[in-house]
Amino acid sequence: MKKKFYLWVGIFLLVCLATACGKEETRTETVDAGNFDVNILRNEFLNEVFEDDVDEEQKEISLEELKEREKLQEQYRDYRELLQEHGYFVTEDSYIKNVTELETNDYYGFRIWVDYLEGEESSDTHKEDYFFFYEKESEELFQILYFDAEYCNVGKFCGFEEHFEDITFDGKEDLLISKGDFNWCEAYQAYVWTEDGFEYIPFGIDDYRVNKKNKTISGTNKSKQSCYRDSSYRYEENRFVVYYYSEFEAVLEGHQEYLKKIREEDTETDTYISSYFKIEVQRLQEREKRYGYMGSVYEIRLYPSGSSQEMIQSFRVIAEEELEVSLKDLNHDGYAELILLWKQDEYTKNEHYDIFFWKDDKFETDSYIEDFIYNGYFGEYEVPFFPEKLYLKEEYDGERKTEETLFYFQEDGKYVPVRSVFYVRNYHTEKLHATIIDYSEGEEKILYDEKGKEEKIDKDKISDIFWGRE
Numbered sequence: 127m128k129k130k131f132y133l134w135v136g137i138f139l140l141v142c143l144a145t146a147c148g149k150e151e152t153r154t155e156t157v158d159a160g161n162f163d164v165n166i167l168r169n170e171f172l173n174e175v176f177e178d179d180v181d182e183e184q185k186e187i188s189l190e191e192l193k194e195r196e197k198l199q200e201q202y203r204d205y206r207e208l209l210q211e212h213g214y215f216v217t218e219d220s221y222i223k224n225v226t227e228l229e230t231n232d233y234y235g236f237r238i239w240v241d242y243l244e245g246e247e248s249s250d251t252h253k254e255d256y257f258f259f260y261e262k263e264s265e266e267l268f269q270i271l272y273f274d275a276e277y278c279n280v281g282k283f284c285g286f287e288e289h290f291e292d293i294t295f296d297g298k299e300d301l302l303i304s305k306g307d308f309n310w311c312e313a314y315q316a317y318v319w320t321e322d323g324f325e326y327i328p329f330g331i332d333d334y335r336v337n338k339k340n341k342t343i344s345g346t347n348k349s350k351q352s353c354y355r356d357s358s359y360r361y362e363e364n365r366f367v368v369y370y371y372s373e374f375e376a377v378l379e380g381h382q383e384y385l386k387k388i389r390e391e392d393t394e395t396d397t398y399i400s401s402y403f404k405i406e407v408q409r410l411q412e413r414e415k416r417y418g419y420m421g422s423v424y425e426i427r428l429y430p431s432g433s434s435q436e437m438i439q440s441f442r443v444i445a446e447e448e449l450e451v452s453l454k455d456l457n458h459d460g461y462a463e464l465i466l467l468w469k470q471d472e473y474t475k476n477e478h479y480d481i482f483f484w485k486d487d488k489f490e491t492d493s494y495i496e497d498f499i500y501n502g503y504f505g506e507y508e509v510p511f512f513p514e515k516l517y518l519k520e521e522y523d524g525e526r527k528t529e530e531t532l533f534y535f536q537e538d539g540k541y542v543p544v545r546s547v548f549y550v551r552n553y554h555t556e557k558l559h560a561t562i563i564d565y566s567e568g569e570e571k572i573l574y575d576e577k578g579k580e581e582k583i584d585k586d587k588i589s590d591i592f593w594g595r596e
Contacts, residue, residue, distance in 0.1 A: 198221070198222060198223070198224075199221060199222065202222040202225055202238075205222060205225055205236075205238055206222060208258075209238065209256060212270055214256060214270075214272075216240055219242060219243055219244070220240050220241060220242050220243060220253050220254075221240070221241060221243055222238060222239070222240055223239045223240065223241040223252075224238075224239040225237065225238050225239070226239070228257065228259070228288075228290075230290045230299045231299065232261070232262060232298065232299070233259045233260060233261055233262055233268075234259075234260055234262060235257065235258045235259040235260050236257075236258055237255055237256070237257050237258075237288065238255060238256040238258070239252070239255055240252075240253045240254045240255065240256075241253055252275045252286055253275055253276055254272065254273060254274055254275055254276065255272070255273040255275065255286070256270060256271070256272060256273075257269075257270065257271035257272075257273065257288075257301070257324075258270055259271070259323070259324075268323060269323035269324060271301070271317065271323070271324050273286075273303060273315075278305060278315060284304065284305055284306025284307075285304060285306075286303055286304060286305075287303070287304045288301060288302065288303045288304075289302055290302070291336065292336075293316065293318065293334070293336060293343055293361070294318050294319070294361045295338070295341040295361065296319065298319035299319065300316060300317060300318045300319050300324070301316070301317040301324050302314040302315070302316050302317075302329075303315045303316075303317075311332035311333045311345075311346055311347050312332060312333050313330075313332045314329055314331075314332075314334070315329065316329035318364075327364065327365065327366075328365070328366075329366065330347070331343060331344075331345035331347075331357070331359060331366065332345050332346060332347040333345050333346045333347070341360070341361075342358050342359060342360055342369075343358070343359050343361070343366065344356065344357065344358045344359070345357055345359075355371055356371060357370070357371040358370045358371065394408055394409035394410075395407065395408040395409075396408075396451070398451060398453075399431070400431065400453070400462075402430075402431055403428060403429060403430055403431050403438070404428075404429040404430070404431055405426065405427070405428055405429075405451070405464070406425075406426075406427040406429070407424055407425075407426055407427075407449060407451055408424065408425045408427070409422055409423075409424055409449070410422075410423045410424065410425055410442075414444050415444075416444040416446075416468075417497075419446065421444040421445055421446050421447070421468075422444070422445050422446075422447055422448075422449070423442055423443075423444055424442065424443050424444070424445060424449045425440060425441075425442050426440065426441050426442070426443065426464075426489075427439075427440045428440070428488060428489065438487070438488050439488045439489065439491070441489075441491045443466055443468060443480055444468070445466075445468040445469065446468060446469040446470070449466055449467070449468055450466070450467035451464070451465070451466060451467075452465045452467075453465065454504055456481070456483075456504065456517075456535045457483065457534075457535040457536060457537050457538075457539060458537075459484075459537050461484035462484065463481055463482060463483050463484060463489075463539075464481070464482040464484075464489050465479055465480075465481055465482075465504075466479060466480045466481075466482070467479055468480055473524060474521075474522050474523055474524060475501070475522045475524065475525070476499050476501060476521055476522055477499070477500055477501050478497050478498070478499055479495075479497075479498045479499075479500055480494060480495070480496055480497065480498070481494060481495040481498055481539075482494045483495075483535075483538075483539035485539075490539065493539065494539070495539065495541060498541070499519070499521050500519055500520075501519075501520045501521075501522070504517055505517070505518070507532065509532065509545075509593060509594050510594045510595075511545075511564075511566060511594040512532075512544055512566055514534060515534075516532040516533060516534055516544055517532070517533055517534060517535075518530065518531070518532055519531040519532075519533055523551075526549070526551065527549060528548070528549050528550075529546060529547070529548050529549070530546065530547045530592065531543050531544075531545070531546040531547075532544045532545045532546075532592075542565075543565050544564070544565055544566050545562070545563070545564045545565065545566065545573075545592060546562070546563050546565075547560065547561070547562045547563075547574075547588060547592045548560070548561045548563070551580070556579060556580060557577060557578060557579060557580065558577070558578065558579070558580040558583050559575075559576075559577045560574065560575075560576055560577075560583055560588055561574065561575045562574040562575075562588065562591055562592055573591050574587075574588060574591050
C-alpha cells in the first residue's frame with residue numbers, strides 16, 4: 127500500500143514538472159550595451175512586463191529604443207575603447223548616440239555625441255561631446271576637445287550643430303557650436319585656433335556675419351526690452367573688441383517713435399537719434415567726485431534732428447563709470463524725458479538716476495531730479511484708490527526690500543508719492559517694523575503699522591493693503 131502511495135506521489139510530481147517545463151521558456155539575457163547592462167526578459171509577456179517597469183509620465187526609453195541603442199553601442203565599441211585609452215569614460219546614465227566625421231583644410235577627425243539614457247529626445251538629453259582632431263599630413267592625433275552640453279546655456283531649437291569658419295582672420299578655420307535661438311538670434315560657442323589647438327573664447331556675437339575684406343565680424347543681439355543692437359568687432363589680443371555699434375530702441379510713449387544709438391569708431395561718443403532731435407553723449411578724459419567718489423565726466427549735447435549742426439544745449443553729468451541713456455514720457459505731457467542711469471550700487475542693488483524733463487524745446491537742467499533711486503523699467507500700474515496709473519519705486523538693502531512707493535510725476539516734473547510701505551529691520555533682534563503710509567488725500571495717513579519677528583509678519587496682508595485689495 128505504501129509503495130502504491132509513493133508511486134502515485136511520484137507520478138504527480140513528474141506531471142507537475144512536465145507541465146512546468148512545457149510552458150514557454152523565460153530566459154534572462156544580459157546584453158553588453160557598451161556602457162550599460164540591460165536585462166531583457168524575452169517571452170510572450172515581454173511588452174507587458176516592460177510597461178509595468180516604466181513610469182509613463184517620465185517618458186522613459188521604449189524597448190525598441192533600447193534595442194537600437196544596443197546596436198549603436200556595438201557599432202561604436204571601438205570609439206568607446208578609444209575614449210577609455212585617453213582617460214574618458216561614458217558613464218552608466220548615458221550612451222554614445224552618434225559619431226560624425228570632421229574635416230577642414232588642415233585637419234580631420236570625428237565627433238562623439240553622448241546623450242543621457244532617460245528622457246524624451248531634445249537638447250536637454252544631450253550631455254557631452256568629444257572632438258578628436260588629427261593632422262592631415264602626419265595623421266597624428268593632436269587634440270581631444272571636450273564640450274560639456276549639460277552646463278551650456280541653450281536656447282530654442284538647439285541641435286548643437288558644429289561648423290568651421292575663420293572668424294579670427296589668421297587663415298585657420300575655427301570651431302563654432304550652435305547653442306540655439308535667443309530672442310530670434312542664433313547664438314554660438316566658439317573655439318578659436320591657436321598654436322596649441324582649439325581654445326574656448328567668450329563669443330557673444332549672435333547671428334554673426336564675417337567680412338573677410340575688412341577682417342571684421344558683425345552680429346545682432348537683443349540688448350534689453352524692445353531694443354536690438356548691431357555690433358561690429360575686431361579680433362585683438364585674443365578677444366573680440368567692439369569698434370562700432372548701432373542700437374534701435376522702441377520708445378513706447380512720448381514724441382519719439384524710435385531711438386537709434388550709434389557708437390562711432392574709435393571714439394567715446396554715443397549718438398542717439400530720434401524723430402525730433404539728436405543727442406550726443408561723450409565720455410571725457412577728466413574725472414570728478416560725486417558724493418565723495420571719483421567718477422567719469424560725460425558731456426550731453428542736444429541738436430535738432432537732421433543734418434543741422436546748430437547745438438541747442440550742452441551740459442555735463444558725472445557717472446560712477448558707464449552712463450546709460452533712455453527716453454520716456456514720464457509726466458504724460460507728450461514729450462519724452464532724458465533718463466540717465468549713472469550708478470548701479472553693487473551692495474544694495476539699487477539703481478540711481480538723473481531725470482531731465484523736457485521744457486521749452488530743451489531739457490530742464492536747473493530743476494532736474496537728481497539721484498532718483500529706482501529699480502527696473504518705468505512700468506505703470508492701475509490701483510483702485512487712485513484715478514491715474516502709477517509708477518512703482520523700490521529700494522533695497524542687499525537682497526532685502528526697504529521701501530515700495532507708488533508715485534507719479536506732475537507736468538512740471540515734481541515727484542509725488544501716493545502710497546508707501548517701509549521696512550525697518552533690526553538685524554540683531556531679527557525684528558521687522560513695517561509701516562504703510564497713504565498720501566493720496568494730501569496728508570499722511572498710516573494704514574498699517576506692526577513690529578515683530580520677521581517670519582511672523584503677515585506679508586500677504588501688507589501687500590493687499592498696499593495695492594488696495596483690502
